[in-house]
Amino acid sequence: MPLLLAYSLRNLRVRKLTAALTAGGMALVVFVYAAVLMLDSGLRQTLVSTGDDANAILVRRSAEVEIQSMVDRHQAMIIESAPQVLTGADGMPLVSKEVVVLIALPRRGSEQLSNVLIRGVGPAALTVRPQVQITEGRMFRPGSSEVVIGGALSGRFEGVGVGTTIRFAQRDWQIVGRFDAGGSGFDSEIWGDSGQILQAFRRDAFSSVVVRLADRAGLDALKERLESDPRLTIEVKRERLFYEEQSRLLSSFIRVLGISLSALFSLGAVIGAAITMYAAVASRQREIGTLRALGFRRSSVLFSFLAEAILLALVGWAAGLCLASLMMMVKVTTLNWTTLSELAFQFTLTPAIVMQSLVFALAMGVIGGFLPAVRASRLKIVDALRAA
Amino acid sequence: MSQWLKLVARNAMRHRLRTVLTLAGLIAAILAFGVLQTIVAAWYAGVDSAVPSRLITRNAISFMAPLPVSYGKRIRAVEGVRNLTYVNWFGGIYKEPRNFFPQLAVDAETYFDVYQENLISTEARSAFLRDRRGAIVGRKLANRYGFEPGDVIQLKGTIYPGDWELVIQGIFDGRDPKTDTSQLIFRWDYLNETLRIRSRAQAELTGFFVVDVTSADRVAEVSHAIDSMFRNSSAETFTETERAFQIGFMKQTETILVAVRIVSFVVIFIILAVMANTMAMTARERLSEYATLKALGFGPGYVARLILGESVVIALVGGAIAIALTPLAAAHLGGLTATLFPSLSVSWSTVALQGISALAVGVLAALLPMRRAASIGIVDGLRSVG
Numbered sequence: 225m226p227l228l229l230a231y232s233l234r235n236l237r238v239r240k241l242t243a244a245l246t247a248g249g250m251a252l253v254v255f256v257y258a259a260v261l262m263l264d265s266g267l268r269q270t271l272v273s274t275g276d277d278a279n280a281i282l283v284r285r286s287a288e289v290e291i292q293s294m295v296d297r298h299q300a301m302i303i304e305s306a307p308q309v310l311t312g313a314d315g316m317p318l319v320s321k322e323v324v325v326l327i328a329l330p331r332r333g334s335e336q337l338s339n340v341l342i343r344g345v346g347p348a349a350l351t352v353r354p355q356v357q358i359t360e361g362r363m364f365r366p367g368s369s370e371v372v373i374g375g376a377l378s379g380r381f382e383g384v385g386v387g388t389t390i391r392f393a394q395r396d397w398q399i400v401g402r403f404d405a406g407g408s409g410f411d412s413e414i415w416g417d418s419g420q421i422l423q424a425f426r427r428d429a430f431s432s433v434v435v436r437l438a439d440r441a442g443l444d445a446l447k448e449r450l451e452s453d454p455r456l457t458i459e460v461k462r463e464r465l466f467y468e469e470q471s472r473l474l475s476s477f478i479r480v481l482g483i484s485l486s487a488l489f490s491l492g493a494v495i496g497a498a499i500t501m502y503a504a505v506a507s508r509q510r511e512i513g514t515l516r517a518l519g520f521r522r523s524s525v526l527f528s529f530l531a532e533a534i535l536l537a538l539v540g541w542a543a544g545l546c547l548a549s550l551m552m553m554v555k556v557t558t559l560n561w562t563t564l565s566e567l568a569f570q571f572t573l574t575p576a577i578v579m580q581s582l583v584f585a586l587a588m589g590v591i592g593g594f595l596p597a598v599r600a601s602r603l604k605i606v607d608a609l610r611a612a
Numbered sequence: 613m614s615q616w617l618k619l620v621a622r623n624a625m626r627h628r629l630r631t632v633l634t635l636a637g638l639i640a641a642i643l644a645f646g647v648l649q650t651i652v653a654a655w656y657a658g659v660d661s662a663v664p665s666r667l668i669t670r671n672a673i674s675f676m677a678p679l680p681v682s683y684g685k686r687i688r689a690v691e692g693v694r695n696l697t698y699v700n701w702f703g704g705i706y707k708e709p710r711n712f713f714p715q716l717a718v719d720a721e722t723y724f725d726v727y728q729e730n731l732i733s734t735e736a737r738s739a740f741l742r743d744r745r746g747a748i749v750g751r752k753l754a755n756r757y758g759f760e761p762g763d764v765i766q767l768k769g770t771i772y773p774g775d776w777e778l779v780i781q782g783i784f785d786g787r788d789p790k791t792d793t794s795q796l797i798f799r800w801d802y803l804n805e806t807l808r809i810r811s812r813a814q815a816e817l818t819g820f821f822v823v824d825v826t827s828a829d830r831v832a833e834v835s836h837a838i839d840s841m842f843r844n845s846s847a848e849t850f851t852e853t854e855r856a857f858q859i860g861f862m863k864q865t866e867t868i869l870v871a872v873r874i875v876s877f878v879v880i881f882i883i884l885a886v887m888a889n890t891m892a893m894t895a896r897e898r899l900s901e902y903a904t905l906k907a908l909g910f911g912p913g914y915v916a917r918l919i920l921g922e923s924v925v926i927a928l929v930g931g932a933i934a935i936a937l938t939p940l941a942a943a944h945l946g947g948l949t950a951t952l953f954p955s956l957s958v959s960w961s962t963v964a965l966q967g968i969s970a971l972a973v974g975v976l977a978a979l980l981p982m983r984r985a986a987s988i989g990i991v992d993g994l995r996s997v998g
Contacts, residue, residue, distance in 0.1 A: 559864035
C-alpha cells in the first residue's frame with residue numbers, strides 16, 4: 225500500500241500543470257464555501273455576543289426589534305421594582321431604561337447616508353453591560369448633550385471622532401469618549417443619556433428596559449411575574465436570545481445563497497477532478513496492467529486512484545483555506561435587515577469551519593475520483609498490458 | 613480552411629466522455645454566472661423603475677422617524693408640486709413571521725394618482741374608497757396567497773400593536789414587468805383612527821410623502837423649497853428623488869451585492885481551471901500527432917490554431933447552451949424568491965457578458981497548450997508518449 229501511495233504522489237508530480245489546475249479549481253470552490261461560512265459565523269458571533277445571559281430585555285409585546293418597541297415610564301417603573309432584578313452597590317436596581325433611535329449619517333468619503341443606531345441609556349448601563357469599556361476619553365455626563373461612540377464607528381463616518389460634535393435632532397452633541405464592546409453589535413452604536421435623547425427626539429416612552437438578573441435562572445420567574453401583570457404590555461426575553469434572533473434573517477440569507485452557490489460550483493470542480501483522473505487512468509493502462517500482473521488486487525488499484533484524487537482535493541482544500549483565512553483581515557459593514565441599522569463584523573474562522581470545508585473538499589475528491597478509479601480497477605490484465 | 617474545421621470537429625469529439633464532462637462544467641458555470649448577474653440586476657430593479665419626477669420627503673433624522681401628516685397640506689402648496697400622497701410602512705405579520713411582504717398604509721384618495729404604474733380598475737378603486745378597512749393587493753402577492761376580492765385577512769402589528777383586520781377590495785397590476793406588485797396597501801385613515809384610541813403617540817403621523825413634480829427639471833428646486841420650509845421645525849425633512857432614495861437603501865446592503873458579484877466571477881475562474889486542464893491534457897496526449905503534422909509541412913501556427921479552435925468550439929457550445937437555459941433557471945428561481953425580487957428577467961447585457969466570458973475561457977484555456985504544441989521540435993514530438 226505505501227508503494228501505491230508513493231506511486232500516486234509521483235504521478236501528480238509528473239503532471240504538474242494538470243494537477244495544479246485541478247487543485248486550483250477545487251481551491252476556489254473551497255474558498256467560496258469557507259468564506260461564506262466565515263461571514264455567517266462572524267455575523268452571528270457579533271450579534272450573539274451583544275446579548276448577555278445574565279440580562280433580560282423587556283420590549284413591547286410582538287416587537288421584534290427595539291426600534292419597533294415602546295415601554296412608557298410607568299411600565300418601566302413597575303419593571304424596575306421586580307424582586308428578580310439585581311441591586312447595585314448603591315442600593316439602586318441594576319436597570320437601564322433605554323431609548324433607541326436611528327439617524328442617518330454621511331459615510332466617510334461619500335455622499336451616501338447610512339443608518340446609525342443612537343441608544344439613550346440609563347446611569348447603570350455600564351454595570352448592566354460589563355463587556356462595554358471606555359477606551360478613550362470618558363463616559364458622558366448624565367443630563368448633558370454628550371455622547372460616546374462605539375469602536376467600529378470611528379473612521380467610518382465623516383466627522384465622527386472623539387472631541388468632535390455631531391448634529392442630530394436639532395442639537396449639537398459633543399463626542400467625549402469611545403467605548404469598546406468586545407466586537408459586539410454595540411460597537412456600531414452611539415450612546416447618550418436616555419433623558420436627553422428622549423427630549424431631543426420628543427418622545428415620552430422608552431424603547432426597551434434591560435435588567436441585570438440577580439440569578440441567571442430567575443428569568444422564568446421574572447417572565448411569569450411581569451407578563452401576567454395586567455398593567456404591562458411587554459415581553460421578557462433573555463438578552464442573548466433577543467440579539468441572536470436579529471441575526472437570523474441576514475444569516476439565513478447568507479447561508480442559503482452561499483451554500484447553494486458552493487454546491488453548484490463544486491459541480492465544476494468535481495468534473496475537473498473526474499476529467500483529470502479519467503485521463504490518468506487512460507494514460508496509465510499499461511502500468512495498471514503491470515501492477516495487476518504483479519499481484520496487486522483490484523481493490524488496491526481502486527484505492528490508489530481514489531487516493532490520488534483525495535490528495536488533489538487535500539491540496540485544493542489547503543490552498544482554498546489559506547486564501548479564505550486572508551479574508552479575516554476584511555471588515556464588513558452592512559445593513560442588518562432586521563434592525564435597519566448598520567452593523568460591522570468580521571469574517572471569523574472557527575475550527576468547525578475548518579472541519580466542514582475539509583469534509584466538503586474530501587467529498588469533491590471522492591466523487592470526482594470514484595468512477596475513474598472503478599474503471600481502472602475493472603481493467604482486464606491482458607487488455608491493459610496490450611494497450612499502447 | 614474546411615480541412616482545419618474538420619480536424620477541429622473530429623478532435624473535439626475524440627474523447628466523448630471528456631468533452632461531455634467539460635461541457636457540463638461549462639454549462640453549470642456560465643449558467644451560475646448568468647443567474648448571479650440577474651440577481652444583482654434585480655436588486656437594482658427598484659432603482660431602474662424609479663420615476664424621475666417623483667420626490668420622496670422623509671424625516672431628516674432617518675427613514676424610520678415619522679413626519680406629521682399635516683405637512684402634506686403645506687407641501688402641496690409648494691410651486692411645482694402636481695400631486696402628493698403619503699405612505700406609511702406598517703410591518704405586520706400575516707399568520708407567520710416568514711410570510712413577509714410589504715404592507716403600506718396609504719392615502720386612499722391620492723395614492724393611485726401618484727403611483728400611476730400601479731394599474732387598478734375603477735370599480736376596485738371606488739370600492740377601496742368606500743370601505744375604510746379596504747385593502748388592495750398586487751397581482752404577484754395575490755397569486756402567492758390566493759387572495760381574492762372579498763377575502764378578510766388579519767395582520768398582527770409589530771410597530772403598531774394589536775390585530776388589524778382588512779378586507780381585500782381589489783388587485784392591482786403593474787404597468788410593466790419591472791413594477792413591484794408584491795405589496796399590500798390599505799387605508800392610512802383606518803390605521804390612524806385606531807391608533808388614536810390604542811396608541812396616541814403614534815397617531816397623526818406618516819412615514820413619508822411621495823411628491824409628484826410637474827416636470828423632472830424642477831425636482832431640485834422643489835426639494836429645496838420643501839426642506840427649507842421645515843427647517844428648524846420639530847421635524848425637519850429631507851427630500852430626494854425616488855431614485856436617490858432607492859439607491860440610498862441599496863447602498864447600505866452593497867457589501868452583500870459586491871460579494872455576490874465577486875463570487876460570480878470566481879465561478880468563471882473555476883471553470884477556466886477545468887477547461888485549461890482539459891486542453892492541457894488533450895494537447896499533451898497529441899504531441900506526437902502535432903509533430904507528424906509539422907513533419908508533413910504544416911506550420912506551428914496551424915497546429916496552434918487546431919488547439920485554439922477545439923477549445924473555443926467547446927467553450928462556445930457550452931456557453932450557448934447555458935445562455936439558452938438561463939431564462940428558465942431565472943424564472944424558476946423567481947418563483948421561489950417572489951418576496952425578495954419583484955422581477956427576475958435576464959438582460960441583454962447579462963447574455964453578452966456570458967458570451968464574452970465563455971469565449972474568454974475558450975481562448976485562455978488554449979494559450980499554454982498552444983505555445984507548447986507550436987514550439988515542440990518534430991523529433992521530440994514524434995518520440996513523446998502521451
